[in-house]
Amino acid sequence: MENKVKIGVMSFAHMHAYSYASALNKLDFVDFVGIADEDGSRARKFAKEFNTKAFKSYEEMLASDIDAVVVCSENMNHRKHVVLAAQSEKHVLCEKPIAGNLHDAEAIIEVAKRSHIQLMTAFPCRYHPAFVSLKKSVKAGDLGDVLAIKGTNQGRCPGGWFTDLSLSGGGAIIDHTVHLMDLIRDMTGAEPTKVYAEIDNRMLSKDFDDTGILTVDFSNGMFVTIDSSWSRPNSYPTWGNVNMDVTGTIGTASMKMFQQKIDYYSDENKGFFYLYWGDDMDYEMVKSFATSIHKGKDVEVTGEDGLAALKVAMAAYESAKTGKVIDLAEY
Amino acid sequence: MLKVALVGAGGMGRVHAKAYSQMEEAELVAVCDIDPEAAKKCADEYKIPAYTDFGEMIGNVDVDVVDICTPTYAHLECVKAAAEAGKHVACEKPLARTVSQAKEAVQVCEDAGVKLFVAHVLRWFPEYRSIKEHVAAGAIGDAVEVRTTRSGSHPNSPDSWYCDYSKSGGVVLDLIVHDFDWLRWCFGNVKRVYARGLYESKIPITDYALVTLRFENGVIAHVEGGWARPSGFITSAEVAGTKGLLNYSNADSVPLVIDKKAVEEDRPSITIPENPANESPYYKELRHFINCLESGETPEVTPEDGIEAVRIAEAALKSISSGQSVVLG
Numbered sequence A: 001m002e003n004k005v006k007i008g009v010m011s012f013a014h015m016h017a018y019s020y021a022s023a024l025n026k027l028d029f030v031d032f033v034g035i036a037d038e039d040g041s042r043a044r045k046f047a048k049e050f051n052t053k054a055f056k057s058y059e060e061m062l063a064s065d066i067d068a069v070v071v072c073s074e075n076m077n078h079r080k081h082v083v084l085a086a087q088s089e090k091h092v093l094c095e096k097p098i099a100g101n102l103h104d105a106e107a108i109i110e111v112a113k114r115s116h117i118q119l120m121t122a123f124p125c126r127y128h129p130a131f132v133s134l135k136k137s138v139k140a141g142d143l144g145d146v147l148a149i150k151g152t153n154q155g156r157c158p159g160g161w162f163t164d165l166s167l168s169g170g171g172a173i174i175d176h177t178v179h180l181m182d183l184i185r186d187m188t189g190a191e192p193t194k195v196y197a198e199i200d201n202r203m204l205s206k207d208f209d210d211t212g213i214l215t216v217d218f219s220n221g222m223f224v225t226i227d228s229s230w231s232r233p234n235s236y237p238t239w240g241n242v243n244m245d246v247t248g249t250i251g252t253a254s255m256k257m258f259q260q261k262i263d264y265y266s267d268e269n270k271g272f273f274y275l276y277w278g279d280d281m282d283y284e285m286v287k288s289f290a291t292s293i294h295k296g297k298d299v300e301v302t303g304e305d306g307l308a309a310l311k312v313a314m315a316a317y318e319s320a321k322t323g324k325v326i327d328l329a330e331y
Numbered sequence B: 001m002l003k004v005a006l007v008g009a010g011g012m013g014r015v016h017a018k019a020y021s022q023m024e025e026a027e028l029v030a031v032c033d034i035d036p037e038a039a040k041k042c043a044d045e046y047k048i049p050a051y052t053d054f055g056e057m058i059g060n061v062d063v064d065v066v067d068i069c070t071p072t073y074a075h076l077e078c079v080k081a082a083a084e085a086g087k088h089v090a091c092e093k094p095l096a097r098t099v100s101q102a103k104e105a106v107q108v109c110e111d112a113g114v115k116l117f118v119a120h121v122l123r124w125f126p127e128y129r130s131i132k133e134h135v136a137a138g139a140i141g142d143a144v145e146v147r148t149t150r151s152g153s154h155p156n157s158p159d160s161w162y163c164d165y166s167k168s169g170g171v172v173l174d175l176i177v178h179d180f181d182w183l184r185w186c187f188g189n190v191k192r193v194y195a196r197g198l199y200e201s202k203i204p205i206t207d208y209a210l211v212t213l214r215f216e217n218g219v220i221a222h223v224e225g226g227w228a229r230p231s232g233f234i235t236s237a238e239v240a241g242t243k244g245l246l247n248y249s250n251a252d253s254v255p256l257v258i259d260k261k262a263v264e265e266d267r268p269s270i271t272i273p274e275n276p277a278n279e280s281p282y283y284k285e286l287r288h289f290i291n292c293l294e295s296g297e298t299p300e301v302t303p304e305d306g307i308e309a310v311r312i313a314e315a316a317l318k319s320i321s322s323g324q325s326v327v328l329g
């Protein structure tokens, strides 16, 4: 195909890089040009697996004629990498959360604007068909006015750099709050106004937060709770969940995003597992990003979306620390 | 055999009446309801005298225990009347509409030297008892985070007392007080409450609340209560701990479903999920109280438990109203 869009991956620190790379390889209008990583052996390993090039450095990759990059580094390194890409005028798909703190997030948005690049926050759940259908139904008024939403994003503790605060910026709350917050903003068009949270680290008793429940008020009057925790045991049959129960004036909806599964009991693997057979939302998200770049259109999920979701997570930490309800207008 | 008089012969009163009719240790001897039709219907079924006046009933019939199944706002006056007549009292949950009423109910029983049992029936639902026992046995290590759901369609017509939240307390007091008591039973006292709900929203025949509780032992609990579903009734409970997870939902726990075709015009097709058990939880809780009265043992639900469950609900309502968290003293 003529005029393929050329995309590279910056860092495989976040495991989502794996499925994003698979998606890049599947898209016929995309040329997956290669991988750069601070860890050169990691770059070489995955370059081999995905049949692409391992660049020696980010600079080498960014000096090539690529159009865009996918940034999958640790939260606290996003800023550094997005700045590099923006300086070379490469469009960016940045893994969520957009950054490990609000200051970095704002800087990321600023540099993208100044460099006139497209900046997309990776919120793949927006592309899951269960959510797409739910959003359509809510927008069509099937439930009447939305009064309340109860969400859970509970998973196993991912370990690794996710639990190193100097690299992650936070534990379960920063990791999990942002997905549901983004879905709810997108689905209702309303903005969060107030945040209260009970947060703790009693699950693993380490120096990072592993459990928390946020209560968030929204501009349209609805109230929302989000369970943002690493509360699934290692023996849980899958990594976790993204669930939402929506209560409206004339109806309710319940979404269990990863419920399309087969129950698998294995003597050999000693356990019970869910085998997911639903659609691949990561693929759809990468396709959307690549399409925007290919067609010269604006990306569907912005850096500001990433910031808005991150702000709620950060306000939750502040609320848990102070015991206060945080007013986002003043935060 | 203890003689029981029923006060309030509505939906719950009929459940209690049936339980006593199956019990060897007790006997239903009279029923009182201010609605003569309700009283008569129940009286006819169990072949006992019907009264519309409590004093008249107590004057005419030899009674050991008064079982109160009146609407929540009327609990206190009925508890008072029973205690002052020197009768032991079983009272439906919530003990009363407010904490101060609940305290007064406990005080009058204490003053009169009668026993008071609050029918927090969830403790006799085998699934909830099982979770509590497994948590206590350390099956999941230390409990860290708990989630419960109790959510159905609205219980009654718009003119029912349930829809007047000044009388029923809405879902927070009427419905999830069940979970508040169960959670306290499992995890001890609550330190802090934060809640959002539709209690003050005035949306007809709809109520919904999401309540976060922080317990003194560090446990965080999320409690969902709803009268907002078009159909169905969902209950679930999950306890996440340092070494495991317990998860129950009524939707996944139905051992029998009977599906009937629409064979005649006036009989539509119908699906009936059933959860058969040899003894109903209502039977078990009331028999427990009767047994305690006979043996002198203290019932598993103490009068203080009855007050504390109302206290959590009241704090949640206060939080909904003020928008702030409420610390329990």
Ligand SMILES: NC(=O)c1ccc[n+]([C@@H]2O[C@H](COP(=O)([O-])OP(=O)(O)OC[C@H]3O[C@@H](n4cnc5c(N)ncnc54)[C@H](O)[C@@H]3O)[C@@H](O)[C@H]2O)c1
Pocket: B007, B008, B009, B010, B011, B012, B013, B032, B033, B034, B035, B038, B069, B070, B071, B072, B074, B078, B092, B093, B094, B119, B121, B174
């Ligand atoms: N444990 C449970 O699962 C459960 C379930 C439903 C209700 N409840 C509780 O049971 C109580 C009764 O609820 P219900 O659904 O049966 O209500 P209901 O409206 O069906 O019945 C109440 C009855 O009490 C009568 N009554 C009212 N005031 C009275 C008075 N002062 N003296 C005598 N009779 C009086 C009414 O005429 C009516 O017949 C409430 O406190 C409710 O919260 C508990």
